[in-house]
Amino acid sequence: MKPDSLIFDMDGTLWDAVDTYAYSWTQVLKDNGINKILTREELESYMGMEMKQIFDKVIPDASAETVEKLYNDVIKKEHEVISEMGGKIYPGVLEGLEELSGRYKLFMLSNCQEGGIKDFMNYTETKYLFTDYMEYGMNFQPKHINLKILIDRHNLKNPMYVGDTDSDRKQCELVHVPFVFISWGFGNTEKYALRFDKMQELTDYFMHLDKE
Structure with a gap:
């Protein structure tokens, strides 16, 4: 049909746009005192998941308040860099x-x-x-x-x-x-x-x- x-x-x-996303996430984690580099390979394995599910994978022990702040920070960072880095x-x-x-x-x-x-x-x-x-x-x-x-x-x-x-x-x-x-x-x-x-x-x- x-x-x-x-x-x-x-x-x-x-x-x-995984490279752009990985850069954004890593910068936000660093800015919030979290010493973790989110690699392309790791983030690619999470593609297709809802964004907050990805946080459960990346920082599984984080509090709900921390995840909410990081979520908003990542959104802001991605908006900032996507126009330049794109995909x-x-x-x-x-x-x-x-x-x-x-x-x-x-x-x-x-x-x-x-x-x-x-x-x-x-x-x-x-x-x-x-x-x-x-x-x-x-x-x-x-x-x-x-x-x-x-x-x-x-x-x-x-x-x-x-x-x-x-x-x-x-x-x-x-x-x-x-x-x-x-x-x-x-x-x-x-x-x-x-x-x-x-x-x-x-x-x-x-x-x-x-x-x-």
Whole structure:
């Protein structure tokens, strides 16, 4: 069945900004007297998690008050540095989004902090391509709840979610949304409705569907 909309994950799907995130986290930890360097490898293993779940991994013994302060500090730091450091946009993403937006409603849904998607859109100058978006930081709800919010808000009948982790797949199953797995990101899964290894392949597939 041809979808009426495509909902994209951000990190690991559209771009890789892990180096920027790791720098931001490490600076905030240092500024708060915590002697820990968050490496790219460690942070990459947490990608796809909700932000406060990552804090449980990075500083498991921290108090709730400390986590709340660090959470807000990390958000502020990421907003400051993302405009300069940005992220690595995966090959074919910008061209693909431009093409797909002419025939589908496009959305973004991420477990990032509030403002993370806006930072991405500003850096890549892609805001005009998307109808709407939801972030974990807006309401601190899991991805399937925010997916349902987008579906209900825009009366979507046949949405598909494009992501890179098995947790994305599980969240989609909770609201019966077909999951499109892309293999160039941070995760892996053996269950999906569709799989693509390049953004160009994904773009060609959905553009061809429109002509059937």
